[in-house]
Amino acid sequence: MKTFLWSVAGLFALLWSGLAWAAASLVRWTVEALSTGQAVELGKAATEFKFPAWVEPFLDTGLLTMLQGFVQWLLEIAGNGAPMAGAAVGWLVPVVWIVWAVGLTVLLGIAVVLHYLVKSLPRTEARLA
Template sequence: MRVVIWAAWTVLAALWTLGAWVLAELVQWSVQAINAAEAGRAAQAVLQAPLPPWLGVWIDPAWLELLRSQLQWLIEAGQAIMPAVGAVAGWLAPLVWIGWGLGMLTLLALAVGAHWLVRRLGRSSPSGTAT
């Protein structure tokens, strides 16, 4: 049973890391697109920025159009705070990795707790066989 716990932890940790990496890449891509544009043209720069090559394989073109229209609406709605975004943008990718670290600590604590619980329950079983 302990092998199953640590195998599940390994899979979840890998998925968590992959998700954090993808999010950090998307944040950096968005920040570069915003920083490359002038404040008034930020929406157009983000919408016309080419997709990272690794992302183009995974996104359907129809889905991309929906995503871009939603992004355009969001940027136009947040036009007033656009100067502040440039100041905060440098902190977004590190914040993603801080969140990743907190998530990994949580996953590790859950795995250690499950390992301890299985070990404890295995010792107190009447048959005396540990799993």
């Protein structure tokens, strides 16, 4: 039971670490894209994208138009904060890793508590006659 407990805790720790790595990479990429202006170009391409005619019967075009408008609005707002974006990477990525460390500590703490709870359970061993 203890082996299973620690295996599950290890799996969750790996998933949590992968999520933190992906979040830190995404934050770094987003901030760099905003500060260099690449996000505006990408947003323009996203709002001007037209789906092929054969896909339109399967898609809600009203929803897609609304999403494209939303992306354009977000990029206009983000464009105003682009000069500050370069400074944000200096503290946003460490915040991601601090949250990762706190989450991993909580995960390991829960695993230790469960380990001692499992250890304190009375053993039921089948005795052969």
